[in-house]
Amino acid sequence: MYKHLQQFIEVLEEHGELLRVKEFVDPRLEITEIADRFIKQNGPALLFENTGTDFPLLINALGSEKRMCLALGVAHLDDIAKEIETLFHSLSEPKRTLADKVRMLPQLGKIASWMPKTIGGKGACQQVIMQDPDLTRLPVMTCWPSDGGPFITLPVIHTMDPENGIRNVGMYRMQVFGKDLTGMHWHKHKVSAAHFRKYQAMGKKMPVAVILGGDPVYTYAATAPLPPNVDEYMLAGFIRKKKVELVKCITLTEERFGFDIHVPADADIVIEGYVDPADDLIWEGPFGDHTGYYSLADWYPKFHVTCITHRKDAVYPSTIVGIPPQEDAWIGKATERIFLAPIKMTMLPEMVDMDMPIEGVFHNLTLASVKKEFPGHGQKIMNAMWGAGQMMFNKILVVHSEETDIHDYATVARTISEQVDPWQDIILSQGPADVLDHSCSKFAFGGKMFLDATIKLEEEVNETAKYHTPSEVKIDVSSIQNAYTEVHGLYTGLLNRGISAVLVSVKKDKPGHVKQLHASLRQEAGLDRIRFFIYVDHLVPADDVATVIWHFANNIDPKRDVMLSEHNAQGVSQAGIDGTRKTRALDQFQRPWPNIIVMNDEIIDRVDERWQMLGLGNFISSPSLRYRGQLLPGGAVVEEAAY
Structure with a gap:
């Protein structure tokens, strides 16, 4: 579809979706600060033409629905799912006659045309070969103040299974x-990590090729949650309706590693190298991550660079992640829409829709709607989804009936309020967790919460449960805050919107504080009629609903932090959710706790001063100003005593 990144840039410019920045901007922190301001205002892609290197830098290229659609060559993100559904039905329907079978031939030919193809010779990605490969010649960004260093953030990484030669x-x-050394941050659950373990067992060096740029579909395909052994370039070919042409790497050859590694011929930059399982690991990180918190430093494999090649007009693509929304939200939204069809066709035909709210940072919060047919249908969905691929990392799953528009979050909240009787309709479980989930008491293993927000059938109705119209519930906020001095904020505004929930910001100062506070608060007049209580730290404004959701979704291990109580005298069962930071002293939490990600004052002031000179248009203030009051002492890792 796109021959290279420059062509995509031209299309973005034609659609008014690109801003060129011609003056020098430092890839160390400054580009991040500018990009963050534009991203959170739904601004355009940014092309920094002077990075202090030979390469311009493109960022926020996929940071809106329109640009994501342009990248994938569709009018709407749902279009790809519809194509998949149509293709599936045409392939799976019975072929009763010879004519039916003959009519399938063009379809099969079309599928064959999407398969990746190896071509001879060198590709455009190899027009320039660095004789002395040097990563410092690329405009690699240091994104956030407490990052461990500069990070390549949009690398499309190619590995091969040493047993069968299948590419991932x-x-x-x-x-x-350094000039020829990076870390390789692949998580234990990822396919490349599984490949690494095989090379380790065989005592062999592992060839790895990294591309940057090219058709933006490559970037998307690398993030797609495909089953193991399904070639990402087949998906890329399907999306762009054109096979991906691959060329052999310069140094990753059969003579050296037992097989050749191939990369897209139209990539902008290729970094070739290897990981040696015999090497000592390297202390990698911290890194300001997509959760909005720093992911903390840990030991990861070293990647040794053997060659760097690039197009003559190469552009270096980059991205930042951090407090949502960020550019990656739209990559995640594309996955949500594209992979709904395969879920419906292969696993859950009753599934109607799915939504992953931005504040839930992908894995933390997922909404689904289903065509409900029998009692316990919601639980069936729960079991299937938590057992499916990367959905095993999901922390909070809410299932609705098909009548609920799950993309309307106010409607979602009201439906949860009305349909979820906490004692009966919340299930707490435990299982694999994302490596980046800092809330788990144990690394990559933690709690999960399911909320059955479907319309209840006769067999599911609890006759003892009562629901009190939220807007009619009266709560004396001043009296409660006077009685409970640790409560810095009590937001009851959701009640007027028909949502039986209150948001509480609390300053903890003793072990078990939130649990004790909740046991008392839920019995207070008015609050005894409320179903949901969400607790966050005192530094978080209780009336900032989106920020509260972001914090609690990140900070809870549901099995540890969700407090369920049976029906009280008002007929109300209640759920208290502890979304506060956990510490050794107050919570017996033994792991380090990360800080949230904000820019430092020096960079904010510098960008403020240079804004007009850089030609950035109407001034946009720093998003970090909204959050820095929630930053705790200690850099990437919060000091234990800080509160």
Whole structure:
């Protein structure tokens, strides 16, 4: 579809979706600060033409629905899912006659045309070969103040299974430690990590190729949650309706590693190298991550660079992640829409829709709607989804009946309020967790919460449960805050919107504080009629609903932090959710706790001063100003005593 990144840039410019920045901007922190301001205002892609290197830098290229659609060549993100559904039905329907079978031939030919193809010779990605490969010649960004260093943030990483030669294409951040050395941050659950373990067992070096740029579909395909052994470039070919042409790497050859590694011929930049399982691991991180918190430093494999090649007109693509929304939200939204069809066709035909709210940062919060047919249908969906691929990382799953528009979050909240009787309709479980989930008491293993917000059938109705119209519930906020001095904020505004929930910001100062506070608050007049209580730290404004959701979704381990109580004298069962930071002293939490991600004052002031000179248009203030009051002492890791 796109021959290279420059062509995509031209299309963005034609659609008014690109801003060129011609003056020098430092890839260390400054580009992040400018990009963050534009991203949170739904601004355009940014092309920084002077980075202090030979390469311009493109960022926020996929940071809106329109640009994501332009990248994938569709009018709407749902279009790809519809194509998949149509293709599936045409392939699976019975072929009763010879004519039916003959009519399938063009369809099969079309499928064959999407398969990746290896071509001879060198590709455009190899027009320039660095004789002395040097990563410092690329405009690699240091994104946030407490990052461990500069990180390549949009690498499309190619590995091969040493047993069968099957390719995997994934995306894992790469911290640059020197001209020819990076970390390779692949998580234990990822396919490339499984490949690494095989090379380790065989005592062999592992060839790895990294591309940057090219058709933006490559970037998307590398993030797609495909089953193992399904080639990401087949998906890319399907989306762009054109096969991906691959060329052999310069140094990753059969003579050296037992097989050749191939990369897209039209990539902008290729970084070739290897990971040696015999090497000591390297201390990689911290990194300001997509959760809005720093992911903390840990030991990861070293990647040794053997060659760098690039197009003559190469553009370096980059992205930042941090407090949502960020550019990656739209990559996630594309996945949500594209993979709904395969879920419906292969696993859950009763599934109607799915939504992953931005504040839930992908895995933390998922909404689904189903065509309900029998009692316990919601639980069936729960079991299927938590057992499906990367959905195993999901922390909070809410299932609705098909009548609910799950993309309207106010409607979602009201439906949860009305349909979820906490004692009966919330299920707490435990299982695999995302490596980046800092809330788990144990690394990559933690709690899960399911809320059955479907319309209840006769067999599911609890006759003892009562629902009190939220707008009619009266709560004396001043009296409660006077009685409970640790309560810094009590937001009851959701009641007027028909949502039986209150948001509480609390300053903890003793072990078990939130649990004790909740046990008392839920019995207070008015509050005894409320179903849901969400607790966050005292630094979080209780009336900032989106920020409260972001914090609690990140900070809870549901099995540990959700407090369910049976029906009280008012006929109300209640759920208290502890979304506060956990500490050793107050919560017996033994792992380090990360800080939230904000820019430092020096960079904010510098960008403020240079805004007009850089030609950035109407002034946009720093998003970090909204959050820095929630930053705790200690850099990437919060000091234990800080509260």
